[in-house]
Amino acid sequence: MLVTAAARGLGLAVARALRDSGDRVHVAWRSTESAASMLAAEFPERMHRADLARAEGARDLVSAVLAREGRLDVLVHPVGEFLSASLESTTPDDLERMFLSNVLTSVHAFDAARAALRATRGTGLFFGVAGLDALRGRRDTAGYAAAKSALLVLVRSWALEEARFGVRVNSLSPGLVPHADSDPMTRDPAVIRRIPLGRTGTPEEVARAALFLCSEDARYMTGVDLPVSGGWLA
Numbered sequence: 001m002l003v004t005a006a007a008r009g010l011g012l013a014v015a016r017a018l019r020d021s022g023d024r025v026h027v028a029w030r031s032t033e034s035a036a037s038m039l040a041a042e043f044p045e046r047m048h049r050a051d052l053a054r055a056e057g058a059r060d061l062v063s064a065v066l067a068r069e070g071r072l073d074v075l076v077h078p079v080g081e082f083l084s085a086s087l088e089s090t091t092p093d094d095l096e097r098m099f100l101s102n103v104l105t106s107v108h109a110f111d112a113a114r115a116a117l118r119a120t121r122g123t124g125l126f127f128g129v130a131g132l133d134a135l136r137g138r139r140d141t142a143g144y145a146a147a148k149s150a151l152l153v154l155v156r157s158w159a160l161e162e163a164r165f166g167v168r169v170n171s172l173s174p175g176l177v178p179h180a181d182s183d184p185m186t187r188d189p190a191v192i193r194r195i196p197l198g199r200t201g202t203p204e205e206v207a208r209a210a211l212f213l214c215s216e217d218a219r220y221m222t223g224v225d226l227p228v229s230g231g232w233l234a
């Protein structure tokens with residue numbers, strides 16, 4: 001198994017949950033240096049540094065996992081930067097960064113893992129954001145949501161293309177899930193008041209949903225986007 005963006009936040013929670021359920025989990029990180037020693041202790045010899053904005057970065061990462069395990073059955077890819085800004089104040093560079101980290105890294109990761117996943121009839125899991133299905137306009141997060149919407153179309157298209165090989169591809173869409181490195185918006189009381197279940201989620205709650213989608217219990221599910229949002233933007 002391979003979990004990207006595992007140095008912090010939701011990726012770290014998913015990697016720990018998969019490991020705690022007995023799986024051999026490889027983790028990848030890019031720039032959160034402070035987490036490197038923690039990852040090395042928790043995932044000894046299964047930790048990789050990779051910038052997935054480049055196709056070679058993704059290919060080298062998957063090759064390293066295959067060199068050690070000989071197989072890959074699960075790819076979890078929570079990579080994706082966030083941007084809170086009106087469209088008026090979003091620059092072309094900002095938009096490029098949103099599409100690079102949310103869309104292109106996913107393409108590189110899936111392309112690199114595709115053959116290995118076919119060999120195991122494995123599964124891929126990507127991360128959207130709550131409310132994607134409704135294709136709403138967004139006052140403060142339009143660039144980010146546009147990139148996540150593009151990712152959702154890719155996920156559903158991969159699901160269609162890969163079904164005949166027995167590969168499932170899904171996404172999970174968190175609502176507000178604060179963690180040590182999350183954007184201040186995840187703690188904004190005005191937004192939290194609009195969550196039907198009345199509170200933000202925890203990384204562990206997201207990880208449980210991820211475990212389900214990657215498990216045999218979800219073997220008849222593909223092309224699904226599962227909101228984990230306490231009903232927010234449902």
Ligand SMILES: NC(=O)c1ccc[n+]([C@@H]2O[C@H](COP(=O)([O-])OP(=O)(O)OC[C@H]3O[C@@H](n4cnc5c(N)ncnc54)[C@H](OP(=O)(O)O)[C@@H]3O)[C@@H](O)[C@H]2O)c1
Pocket residue numbers: 005006007008009010011029030031032050051052053078079080081082101105127128129130173174175176177178179181182186
């Ligand atoms: N937390 C929430 O409330 C929330 C809500 C909705 C959706 N989501 C989505 O859920 C996913 C995880 O959320 P999060 O809050 O844990 O994210 P986060 O704290 O913002 O972290 C983003 C992660 O993406 C990695 N990353 C970005 N660009 C990369 C690249 N080019 N190559 C490799 N890694 C790259 C970063 O790695 P390094 O730090 O190592 O550079 C970091 O681990 C994201 O896709 C996010 O959009 C989160």
